[in-house]
Amino acid sequence: MIVFEFQLRIQTVSDQLLADGEVKEQRIPLNIDTNMLKIGFLGGGKMAQALARGFIRAGLSKGEMMLASCLPNDIGSIETFKEMGSSTVFANATVIDYGDVLILSVKPQIVPKILPEFTREKVHDNKKLLISIAMGISLASLEKALPKDTPVIRVMPNTPALVGCGATVFARGRNASDKDAEITEKLFSAVGICEEVPENLIDPVTALASSGPAYIYMIIEAMADGGVKMGLTRSIAYKLAAQTVLGAGTMVRETNMHPGQLKDDVASPAGSTITGIHHLERHGLRSALIDAIEAATLRCKEVSLQTKED
Numbered sequence: 001m002i003v004f005e006f007q008l009r010i011q012t013v014s015d016q017l018l019a020d021g022e023v024k025e026q027r028i029p030l031n032i033d034t035n036m037l038k039i040g041f042l043g044g045g046k047m048a049q050a051l052a053r054g055f056i057r058a059g060l061s062k063g064e065m066m067l068a069s070c071l072p073n074d075i076g077s078i079e080t081f082k083e084m085g086s087s088t089v090f091a092n093a094t095v096i097d098y099g100d101v102l103i104l105s106v107k108p109q110i111v112p113k114i115l116p117e118f119t120r121e122k123v124h125d126n127k128k129l130l131i132s133i134a135m136g137i138s139l140a141s142l143e144k145a146l147p148k149d150t151p152v153i154r155v156m157p158n159t160p161a162l163v164g165c166g167a168t169v170f171a172r173g174r175n176a177s178d179k180d181a182e183i184t185e186k187l188f189s190a191v192g193i194c195e196e197v198p199e200n201l202i203d204p205v206t207a208l209a210s211s212g213p214a215y216i217y218m219i220i221e222a223m224a225d226g227g228v229k230m231g232l233t234r235s236i237a238y239k240l241a242a243q244t245v246l247g248a249g250t251m252v253r254e255t256n257m258h259p260g261q262l263k264d265d266v267a268s269p270a271g272s273t274i275t276g277i278h279h280l281e282r283h284g285l286r287s288a289l290i291d292a293i294e295a296a297t298l299r300c301k302e303v304s305l306q307t308k309e310d
């Protein structure tokens with residue numbers, strides 16, 4: 001269970017609840033007995049929603065203890081948070097006031113517009129932990145823009161966090177304590193696996209694990225297309241392709257065997273699998289994936305540079 005060093009506070013959140021279009025007042029005490037985290041999402045998009053669901057499912061927070069900032073026209077996100085029992089507000093400052101853990105989950109280009117809202121008064125003399133999931137925004141640039149000594153952790157999650165199968169890494173800023181790292185690790189382990197890495201590995205991790213689900217969806221779709229071409233129905237083809245990817249991934253993780261060994265075990269002499277493998281090799285499947293991860297890493301670095309220059 002997470003033990004928090006945060007002070008017990010009675011927090012008053014008063015803001016426009018945009019979903020209802022009316023002003024409501026909410027009083028949410030921090031109940032340290034239940035080890036429930038007050039989490040504020042700055043930006044309530046896809047990733048924030050995936051994380052919020054995961055945290056609730058893992059019992060680390062409750063819907064009513066999370067607050068997200070959403071743009072007034074983002075009705076879909078407002079509705080999703082409402083379904084989870086969470087409030088949404090327009091003002092990022094209200095979220096900063098509210099959460100003990102603040103998750104910066106807007107697109108990278110929006111981050112510089114939000115950071116000035118983190119004033120010394122709002123971060124309560126650094127009792128709040130800021131977790132940034134924004135792609136390409138370095139710890140150094142976050143720390144430079146925030147009040148001195150603000151604890152910051154840079155996290156790179158992926159969307160399978162929504163179903164508890166996320167692959168997340170994090171790197172801690174210079175003011176983040178072991179306790180901050182522990183909180184981050186517990187939060188993100190609740191939605192999959194979570195490892196600490198040096199910050200210079202975050203770009204390749206982004207290219208592999210954060211972009212990776214998109215590559216695998218393409219593979220699932222293509223395998224299903226192949227099945228349909230050979231006479232399977234769409235629904236059984238998608239089901240089989242998805243389950244095969246899940247099964248193969250689980251085999252690699254659970255057996256700790258080299259994927260090459262597992263592949264060899266499936267390919268019998270003069271069999272159909274080795275014939276399929278030959279086709280994949282001829283069409284450069286491995287090179288295509290290696291190139292994709294190299295290109296995506298370079299693109300991450302490019303985005304980081306652009307964000308630094310803006």
Ligand SMILES: NC(=O)c1ccc[n+]([C@@H]2O[C@H](COP(=O)([O-])OP(=O)(O)OC[C@H]3O[C@@H](n4cnc5c(N)ncnc54)[C@H](OP(=O)(O)O)[C@@H]3O)[C@@H](O)[C@H]2O)c1
Pocket residue numbers: 042043044045046047048069070071073074077092104105106107108110113133134135136156157158159210
């Ligand atoms: N998706 C992934 O797989 C993934 C993986 C790892 C990291 N990330 C990172 O996670 C962050 C969020 O990504 P996402 O995919 O969740 O993007 P997203 O769905 O577009 O979420 C960003 C949200 O922030 C809202 N927003 C825009 N300006 C705002 C402002 N000034 N104040 C408050 N909210 C504002 C957006 O509203 P509008 O849509 O109305 O503009 C949107 O709902 C990004 O920095 C991304 O790099 C994403």
